[in-house]
Amino acid sequence: MVNATEKTKIAVLKAVRERAEQTRPARITNGPKSLGQYLQRCLQSREMSRVTFAQTLDMETELVDGILDGILPESELHADLLAELADAVGFPFETLQGVLKGTVEKPANGWAPLA
Numbered sequence: 001m002v003n004a005t006e007k008t009k010i011a012v013l014k015a016v017r018e019r020a021e022q023t024r025p026a027r028i029t030n031g032p033k034s035l036g037q038y039l040q041r042c043l044q045s046r047e048m049s050r051v052t053f054a055q056t057l058d059m060e061t062e063l064v065d066g067i068l069d070g071i072l073p074e075s076e077l078h079a080d081l082l083a084e085l086a087d088a089v090g091f092p093f094e095t096l097q098g099v100l101k102g103t104v105e106k107p108a109n110g111w112a113p114l115a
Contacts, residue, residue: 030070031074031077031099031100031101032067032070032071032072032073032074032077032100033070034070034099034100034101035067035070035077035096035099035100036067036068036069036070036071037070038096038099039053039067039068039085039089039096040068042089042090042091043068043089046089046090050064050065050068053068053088056088057084057085057088067085074100077100079093082096082097082100
């Protein structure tokens, strides 16, 4: 049997827990930074330089540096680019998608047409 004091204690503890959940900072994930670090480890394990990686991707070195340094905005990391990066490092698209922790969908039919 729970008396009035116990009921009050339970209600207060519940309110404190709810308030703590509301004020807890949201977990910040930096997908592009994680992706860049992962790709750098892949390159190191393959003993591939950034320049060689850029040449493999047929991209400018500055763009590859932005990807590897994690400064390219997540909005620019679309499915086709992610698929191209996955092919270049020899990993499945889903692996890089998981590292990015974003909402990038797998390209349905390969590369998207250029707009």
